[in-house]
Amino acid sequence: xxxxxxxxxxxxxxxxxxxxxxxxxxxxxxxxxxxxxxxxxxxxxxxxxxxxxxxxxxxxxxxxxxxxxxxxxxxxxxxxxxxxxxxxxxxxxxxxxxxxxxxxxxxxxxxxxxxxxxxxxxxxxxxxxxxxxxxxxxxxxxxxxxxxxxxxxxxxxxxxxxxxxxxxxxxxxxxxxxxxxxxxxxxxxxxxxxxxxxxxxxxxxxxxxxxxxxxxxxxxxxxxxxxxxxxxxxxxxxxxxxxxxxxxxxxxxxxxxxxxxxxxxxxxxxxxxxxxxxxxxxxxxxxxxxxxxxxxxxxxxxxxxxxxxxxxxxxxxxxxxxxxxxxxxxxxxxxxxxxxxxxxxxxxxxxxxxxxxxxxxxxxxxxxxxxxxxxxxxxxxxxxxxxxxxxxxxxxxxxxxxxxxxxxxxxxxxxxxxxxxxxxxxxxxxxxxxxxxxxxxxxxxxxxxxxxxxxxxxxxxxxxxxxxxxxxxxxxxxxxxxxxxxxxxxxxxxxxxxxxxxxxxxxxxxxxxxxxxxxxxxxxxxxxxxxxxxxxxxxxxxxxxxxxxxxxxxxxxxxxxxxxxxxxxxxxxxxxxxxxxxxxxxxxxxxxxxxxxxxxxxxxxxxxxxxxxxxxxxxxxxxxxxxxxxxxxxxxxxxxxxxxxxxxxxxxxxxxxxxxxxxxxxxxxxxxxxxxxxxxxxxxxxxxxxxxxxxxxxxxxxxxxxxxxxxxxxxxx
Numbered sequence: 178x179x180x181x182x183x184x185x186x187x188x189x190x191x192x193x194x195x196x197x198x199x200x201x202x203x204x205x206x207x208x209x210x211x212x213x214x215x216x217x218x219x220x221x222x223x224x225x226x227x228x229x230x231x232x233x234x235x236x237x238x239x240x241x242x243x244x245x246x247x248x249x250x251x252x253x254x255x256x257x258x259x260x261x262x263x264x265x266x267x268x269x270x271x272x273x274x275x276x277x278x279x280x281x282x283x284x285x286x287x288x289x290x291x292x293x294x295x296x297x298x299x300x301x302x303x304x305x306x307x308x309x310x311x312x313x314x315x316x317x318x319x320x321x322x323x324x325x326x327x328x329x330x331x332x333x334x335x336x337x338x339x340x341x342x343x344x345x346x347x348x349x350x351x352x353x354x355x356x357x358x359x360x361x362x363x364x365x366x367x368x369x370x371x372x373x374x375x376x377x378x379x380x381x382x383x384x385x386x387x388x389x390x391x392x393x394x395x396x397x398x399x400x401x402x403x404x405x406x407x408x409x410x411x412x413x414x415x416x417x418x419x420x421x422x423x424x425x426x427x428x429x430x431x432x433x434x435x436x437x438x439x440x441x442x443x444x445x446x447x448x449x450x451x452x453x454x455x456x457x458x459x460x461x462x463x464x465x466x467x468x469x470x471x472x473x474x475x476x477x478x479x480x481x482x483x484x485x486x487x488x489x490x491x492x493x494x495x496x497x498x499x500x501x502x503x504x505x506x507x508x509x510x511x512x513x514x515x516x517x518x519x520x521x522x523x524x525x526x527x528x529x530x531x532x533x534x535x536x537x538x539x540x541x542x543x544x545x546x547x548x549x550x551x552x553x554x555x556x557x558x559x560x561x562x563x564x565x566x567x568x569x570x571x572x573x574x575x576x577x578x579x580x581x582x583x584x585x586x587x588x589x590x591x592x593x594x595x596x597x598x599x600x601x602x603x604x605x606x607x608x609x610x611x612x613x614x615x616x617x618x619x620x621x622x623x624x625x626x627x628x629x630x631x632x633x634x635x636x637x638x639x640x641x642x643x644x645x646x647x648x649x650x651x652x653x654x655x656x657x658x659x660x661x662x663x664x665x666x667x668x669x670x671x672x673x674x675x676x677x678x679x680x681x682x683x684x685x686x687x688x689x690x691x692x693x694x695x696x697x698x699x700x701x702x703x704x705x706x707x708x709x710x711x712x713x714x715x716x717x718x719x720x721x722x723x724x725x726x727x728x729x730x731x732x733x734x735x736x737x738x739x740x741x742x743x744x745x746x747x748x749x750x751x752x753x754x755x756x757x758x759x760x761x762x763x764x765x766x767x768x769x770x771x772x773x774x775x776x777x778x779x780x781x782x783x784x785x786x787x788x789x790x791x792x793x794x795x796x797x798x799x800x801x802x803x804x805x806x807x808x809x810x811x812x813x814x815x816x817x818x819x820x821x822x823x824x825x826x827x828x829x830x831x832x833x834x835x836x837x838x839x840x841x842x843x844x845x846x847x848x849x850x851x852x853x854x855x856x857x858x859x860x861x862x863x864x865x866x867x868x869x870x871x872x873x874x875x876x877x878x879x880x881x882x883x884x885x886x887x888x889x890x891x892x893x894x
Contacts, residue, residue, distance in 0.1 A: 218245045218246060218247035219244055219245065219246050219247070219262075219263055219264065219322065219326065220246075220247050220249070220262065220263030220264075221238070221246050221247065221248045221249070221263055221264055221265075221266060221322070222248075222249050222250075222251065222263065222264075222265045222266070222284075223235075223248055223249070223250045223251070223266045224250075224251045224252070224253070224254055224265060224266065224267050224268060224271065224275075224279075225250075225252070225266075225267075225268035225270075225271070225289070226252040226253070226268070226270075226271065227268060227270065230268055230289065230310070231250065233313050234266060234289070234313065234318065235248065236315075237313055237314065237315040237317075237318040237319070238315075238318065238319075239315075240315035241315055241318070241319045242315075242319070243319065243323075244319055244322070244323065246322075247263075253271070253275075254267070254271055254272075254274075254275030254276070254278055254279055255275075255278065262326070263284060263326070264284065264285050264286070264287055264305075264322050264325045264326055264329075265279055265284055265285070265286045265287070266286075266287050266288075266289060266322075267279060267286050267287070267288050267289070267304075268288075268289050269288045269289060269290040269291075269295060269299065269307075270290075270291070273298065273302065276288060276299065276302045276303075276304060277302050277303070280302055280303030280304060281303075283329070283333075284329070285305035285325040285326060285328060285329040286303070286304045286305055286325075287304065287305055287306050287307065287308065287321050287322060287325050288304045288306075288307040288308070289307070289308050289309075289310055289313070290307055290308075290309065290310060291309070291310040291311070293309050295307075305324070305325035305328050305329065306321045306324055306325050307321075308321050350368075350451070351368065351372075351449040351450060351451045352365070352366050352368040352369025352370070352371070352372045352373070352449060352450040352451075353365075353366040353368065353369060353447070353448075353449055353450075354366070354369055354386075354431075354433070354447065354448060354449070354450060355445070355446075355447040356383055356445065356446050356447070357444070357445050358406075358443055358444055358445060358446065359444050359445065363381065363382050363383050363386075365380045365381065365386070369450055372429070372450060372451075372452045373389070373419050373421060373427070373429070373450075374419075374420075374421025374422050374423060374425070374427065375421070375422050376422075379422070387399075389419050389420045390417060390418070390419055390420075391417065391418035391419065391420065391426055393418075394417040394418050395417075397415070397417070398415055398417045398431075401413060401414070401415040402415075402433075405433070405435060405446075406435055406443045406446065407443075408441070412432065412433070412434055413431070413432065413433040413434070413435070413446065413448065414430070414431070414432050414433075415430075415431055416428060416429070416430050416453065416457075417429060417431070427452065427454040428452075428453045428454045428456070428457035429450050429451065429452060429453060429454075430450070430451040430453045431448065431449075431450045431451075432448045432449050432450075432451075433446050433447060433448025433449075434446065434447065434448060467479070467480075468480040470544070470545040472523050472526050472527060472545070473526055473527050473529075473530035473531075473545045474527075474530070475530050475534075475543050475544045475545045475551070476542060476543075476544040476545075477544060477545060478544065478545075478546050478547060478552075480544065481542065481544035481546065481552050481554065482604040482605065482608070483604075484542045484544075484554055485502065485554060485604035485607055485608070486604045488500045488554065488556065488596070489596070489601065489604065489607075492596065492597075498557065499557065499558065499559055499560075499595055499596065499597065500554065500555060500556050500557060500558065500595070500596055501554075501555040501558055501560060501562075501563035501593055501594065501595040501596070502552065502553070502554055502555070502593070502594055502596070502607045502608065502611045503552065503553040503555070503563070503566075503567055503570075503591050503592070503593045503611060503626075504546065504550060504551075504552055504591070504592045504593075504608065504611035504612050504614075504615045505533060505550065505551040505552070505553065505570065505589050505590070505591045505615070506549060506550050506551075506589065506590050506591075506615055506619065507525070507526075507529060507549040507587045507588075507589055508587055508588040508589060508590055508619075508623045508624055509587060509588075510522065510525070510548075510549035510587060511549070513525060513585060513587070517585075521580060521581075521585070524578075524580045525578050525580065525585055525587065526545070526549065528578045528580070529551065529574075529578070529587070529589075530543060530545060530551060532570075532573050532574065533551055533553060533570055535573070536566060536569045536570045536573050537553060537555065537566055537570075538555075540556050540557075541553060541554060541555050541556055542554040542556075546608075552608065552611075553566075558595075559595065560593075560595035560628060563593060563595060564593065564626065564628060567591045567593050567626035568626060570589060570591065570626075571588070571589060571591060571624060571625060571626055574587065574588055574589040574624070575588075588623055588624030589624065590615055590618040590619045590623050590624060590625065590626075591614075591615060591618060591625070591626035591627070592610075592611045592612060592613065592614025592615025592616065592617065592618055592626070592627055592629060593611055593614060593626060593627070593628050593629065594607060594610040594611045594614060594628070594629035595628075610629040610633075610634065611629060613629060613633045613634060613637055614627045614628060614629035614633060615627075617633055640696060643688070643692070643693060643696055644696050644700055644702075646682060647680070647693055647696060647697065647700075647702060648702065650680055650682075651702065651705050651706070651709070655680065655681070655682075655683075656678060656679070656680050656706065656709060657678075657679050657680075657681070657713075657880060658676050658677065658678060658679070658709075658710055658713045658714060658717065658880075658881065659676075659677045659679045659878035659879055659880055659881075660674035660675065660676055660677070660714075660717070660729070660878060660879055660880075660881065660884055661674060661675045661677060661871055661876060661877065661878040661879070662674050662871065662875060662876050662887070663675060663730075663849060663869050663870070663871045664869060664870060664871070664875055665868070665869055666850075666859065666862055666863045666867055666868065666869060666870050667863065667868075669891075669892075670725060670891070671723075671725075671727060671888070671891070672725075672726075672727070672728070672869060673727065673728040673729060673730055673762075674727065674728075674729050674730070674884070675729075675730050675732070675764065675871065675878075676710050676713075676714040676729050676730065676731050676732070677690065677732075677878050678690060678694075678706055678709075678710050678732075679878070680693055694706075694734075697734075698734050698735075698736065701736075703734045703736060703737060704736065704737060704740075707731070707733060707734070707737045708746070710731055710732075711731055711746070711747065711750050711761075712750055713881075714729045714731055714761070715729075715750045715751060715753065715754050715756060715760075715761065716754065717881035717884070718754075718756065718760060718761075719754040719755075719756060720881075720885075721884055721885055721888065722885065722888070723888050726759075726760075727760075727888075728759060728760050728761060728762060728790070729760065729761055729762075730761075730762045730763065730764045730790070730792055731761065731762070731763055731764065732763075732764045732765075732794070733763050733764070733765055733769070734769060735768070735769035735770075735772040738763070738765050738769055738770070738777060738780055739772065739773050739776045739777065739780060743780060743783075743784075744780070744783045744784055744787050744789070747761060747763075747784075747787070747789055748787060757788075758787055758788035758789055759788050759789075759790070761789060762784075762789050762790030762791060762792060762812070763784060763789065763790075763791055763792070764792040764793075764794040764815070765777075765791070765792070765793065765794060766793075766794045766795050766798075767793065767795065767796070767798070767805045770793075770805065770809055774808070777809065778808070778809060778810065781809055781810045781811065782810055785810060785812070790812040790813065791810070791811050791812050791813075792811065792812065792813045792814065792815055792849065793805060793806070793809065793811045793813070793814040793815065794815050795815065795817045795851075796814040796815055796816055796817060796837070797816060797817050797819075797820060797833070797837070798817045798819065806840065806841065806844065806846070807844075811846060812846065812847070813846060813847040813848065813849055813868075813869075814837070814841055814846055814847075814848055814849070815848075815849040815850070815851050816834060816837060816848060816849070816850045816851060816867070817851060817852075818851040818852020818872070819852075820833055820834055821834075821850050821851060821852040821853060821854075821858055821862070821872070822852055822854070824857070824858055824861045824862070825855070825857050825858070825861070831861060831865065834850070834862070834865055834867070835865050838865055838866050838867055842866070847868040847869065848867050848868050848869070849867075849868065849869040849870065849871065850862045850867045850869070850870040850871075850872075851870075851871055851872065852872050853870045853871065853872030853873075853874045853875060854872050854873050854874050855874055856874065858870075858872070858874065859874060
């Protein structure tokens with residue numbers, strides 16, 4: 178549509194007249210404020226083909242007391258356009274269509290009509306006001322024009338405010354909502370809808386909002402809202418779930434503040450809504466982690482202790498009530514983690530937890546206590562029933578775990594205790610005793626269950642006491658080294674001594690190595706003991722006088738043997754007393770070598786390159802004697818004394834030793850027999866071509882001060 182031409186006809190200006198009486202009447206009559214100075218002319222476009230009407234209106238304008246007008250005239254609705262701020266006066270006699278066209282423009286229109294009954298259709302077309310032809314007075318015309326311009330200004334201001342509001346709302350992260358309780362209308366910003374998972378405008382009423390609230394959350398939501406509307410709370414604030422258009426529930430935080438009238442009645446409430454779904458998921462994860470183990474999904478240590486505490490409370494209320502606790506440890510799991518990686522290890526842990534649960538009842542609780550340790554709470558049962566469950570779990574672990582087409586076999590060691598009302602006061606005490614029993618199960622061969630007894634606790638207390646005393650003995654130099662000679666069964670001449678650590682306790686007397694060496698290995702004191710034995714052996718050996726070369730063999734534990742500094746430590750000890758490398762060697766058991774076969778082989782090779790001899794101790798009692806003799810680079814093997822003791826009791830032991838000797842000699846390995854206690858043992862071993870021997874028949878272990886005398890007492894050639 179082309180823009181109307183600007184009216185170029187005569188423009189008349191109507192100055193403000195100072196008529197006191199008319200002015201007073203106008204101000205008394207006016208019920209609105211005059212927001213602008215009326216000193217500047219107000220542009221009017223007068224559209225009418227009736228000269229009489231035009232004259233009447235101009236007369237009224239001429240008599241106006243508060244406003245100056247600048248009037249342009251057009252005889253048709255499309256015949257003119259006046260730029261700038263102003264009002265159009267339209268003669269309705271020109272037709273309704275002309276009015277409709279004029280109201281499409283932002284300029285307000287005041288209609289003059291001869292028929293008051295036409296008012297509805299005039300306002301329906303968008304007119305700002307109308308004046309009856311029979312009521313044209315200066316006061317009424319001026320009032321209608323000022324009302325029209327003020328209304329237009331107000332509409333423009335509201336549009337600007339709405340525009341600013343929308344820009345502000347669109348720039349914030351939260352959604353905005355507004356509920357006019359008086360009119361029943363609602364507003365939900367585009368952001369509000371987007372956060373809720375809907376297109377802009379999809380939610381348009383409070384009822385639609387309420388319908389998408391989670392059913393479990395609606396009652397609390399409504400209660401909070403009603404409490405605020407009734408004045409019970411200063412702010413409406415609530416966390417709840419809302420259903421998105423995709424049917425997924427999200428967490429929201431809604432806030433709002435009510436606006437009240439002078440009577441305190443709630444008229445309107447407005448506020449914001451924040452998406453807190455990620456925050457809630459994080460909170461849920463934190464809560465889950467506080468109670469459950471991530472790898473297995475079982476309850477964790479802290480939650481398990483809470484469950485035990487609940488059982489203890491039930492037992493306090495009912496002294497006849499019983500419950501049992503198991504502590505279960507996967508056998509050789511560390512080896513799996515080290516060799517296959519934690520990913521496989523985690524899958525085994527998951528499968529192990531499921532297997533334990535499958536062998537218990539639904540009411541029982543299974544948890545992961547940490548590492549490869551699990552715990553189980555058997556509710557309301559006797560120790561006999563719980564022991565039956567434990568046996569079933571051990572049997573279930575005979576089957577391998579199948580992961581990624583591979584099988585992994587792990588037994589399980591179980592310690593178990595049954596609680597009574599008089600025994601325990603803290604959940605940790607129950608776990609402690611189950612742990613004691615579990616370690617006893619491991620010490621006695623693994624892959625079994627053992628029920629706790631108070632004697633175990635006493636034994637453990639003794640071990641702790643022994644550990645404390647052992648530390649003190651190391652620091653106070655109360656340990657000593659005794660030496661047992663190894664001689665040639667052919668000549669009877671000594672070729673070496675085995676260094677044996679001895680401990681004489683100030684109150685307990687002699688403490689055997691079988692009692693304190695395992696404690697030293699568990700606590701790491703074995704390294705200090707090993708250092709002491711090596712250094713003392715070198716010192717003592719440097720002082721002995723013998724016509725023939727004499728060497729010393731030192732026992733090393735699994736932890737010592739895989740230490741990378743072992744060879745360097747031996748070299749350093751010998752260098753401090755100018756002794757040749759061949760003067761010292763090591764004795765290591767098959768079980769020690771099997772802890773890490775590859776590392777053991779590398780250590781053996783390094784020892785032999787440095788001219789230190791290596792003996793395989795307690796041969797025949799380890800994992801696989803044949804495997805050991807073929808795989809490990811050793812100089813000599815020591816037949817375990819259990820074979821030697823039975824030499825005079827049958828032919829089987831003799832045949833075994835004969836086979837071992839033949840195999841060793843074929844591989845270039847010499848043989849030493851331990852535990853020779855009689856002349857018969859000596860003679861049989863000599864007949865079987867055993868190279869060397871040691872035992873009480875030859876000599877008991879002796880202190881260093883007696884070695885020189887023993888050497889001197891040997892028969893001369």
